[in-house]
Amino acid sequence: MNKTKIIKILAIAFIVFVAIVYIKFFTSNTKIAKDEFVEIPTGSSYQDVERILSPIVKNMNDFEFIAKMRKYPENVKAGRFLLKKGMSAFQLVGAMRRNVPVKLAFNNQERLENLVERLSSQIEPDTTKLLATFKEDAFLKQNGFTAQTVFAMFLPNTYEVYWNISAEKFRDKMLEEYQRFWTKERLARAEALNMTPVQVTTLAAIVHKESVKKSERPTIAGVYLNRLNQGMPLQADPTVIYALKLRDNDFNQVIKRVLYNDLFINSPYNTYKVIGLPPGPIAMPDVDAIDAVLNSEKHEYLYFCASVEKFGYHVFAATYEQHQVNAKKYADWLNTQGTNR
Structure with missing residues (x-):
């Protein structure tokens, strides 16, 4: 075989090799019509990864070839990964x-x-796992929570975490966020009210449930603080609703109206029967509701009920007699609506 023919054969072989490498490395190896996230559980093996990716990867042999070349099977990572339409095997492994x-x-x-x-x-x-971690005795004791009050630690927001974060690390992150939220200024305001952060949050949950109108929340908070300071029961309907749901073990039910007989339910959450705050928050209050308690309005109101003239808002009263007048207006309006529950 002459030298020229050998060169041609080598050239063809090189071209074929380059073509094979190009196909394996750089051509699309996905079956997806749009970008998708895949989740690889903690402790997964390479075989588990292949099983999870099988609906997405077009040619698993090419993927495996690149994966082994890049030592991926020995370094499988748990987590959430973004796979884009048209990715090559090389890009998929990356x-x-x-x-x-x-x-x-x-x-x-x-x-x-x-x-x-x-x-x-x-x-x-x-x-x-999450529930057990949040209610872990050692954690609760160390941070001054109980199984009923630890809910106060969670502040509604958007947080960036890895999908495979452990329950313990997530709990610790929420604790850090909670401690960061309770600045020296907020702690000082709570102390001025003779309340702990958990107590503030517990009251804020009631305020949160009572009204979605941010402008009147400080007024409502002031009513409840006046009642606490005078040793009066809070008589907060949202706590009765919570007690009813807790009794029925059904938090999906919708209770629009508290009936007279409901006020006698035996529950530590029924603030018509129990003086003081309930054992813990009845909801997750937003930051506005917490700050409404910390910056509550100073007034003489002891009562309030829903307004029939300005829907979504409330009318306030300093005397029980005036409250009775306001409450009758609301009850009469409810009766015209046919709202029994």
Whole structure:
């Protein structure tokens, strides 16, 4: 074989090799029509990864070839990874090394059990693990919480965390956020009210439930603080509703009206029967409600009820006689609406 023919054969072989490498490295190796996130659980093996990626990867042999070349099977990472439409095998392996954070959001939860359900749909730890971690005796004792008050630690917001964050690390992050929220200024305001941060949050949860109108929340907070200072029961309907839901173990039910007989339910959350604050928050108050308590309005009001003239707002009274007049107007209006519950 002459030299020229050898050169031609080598050239063809090189071209074929380059073509094979190009196909394996740089051509699309996905079956997806749009970008997708995949989640690799903690402790997954390379075989687990291949199983998870099988609906996405077009040619698993090419993926495996690149993965082994880049030593990925020995360095599988747990987490949430973004795979884009049209990615090559080389790009896919690279993407599986980049854990993409989750923007985790929660608000308007009524109890810890509801919160962990929301969280488990966004991060890896399940509801059982999260609930057990949040209620761990040593953690509660060390940080001054109880199983009923630890809910006050969670502030509604959007947080950036990794999908595979452990329950313990997530709990510790929430504690850090809680401690950061309670600045020296807020702590001083709570102390001026003779309240702890947990007590402020517990009252704020009631204020939060009573009104969505930010402008009147400081007034409502002032009413409840006046009652506490005078040793009067709070008589907050939202606490009765919470007690009813807790009794029925049904927090999905909608209770629009508190009936007279409801006021006698035996529950530490029934502030018609129990003087003082309930054992813990009846909801997750937003920051505005917490600050409404800390910056409550100073007045002489002891009563309030829903307004029938300015819907969504309340009317306030300093005397029980005036409150009776306001309450009758509201009850009469409710009766015209046919609202029995």
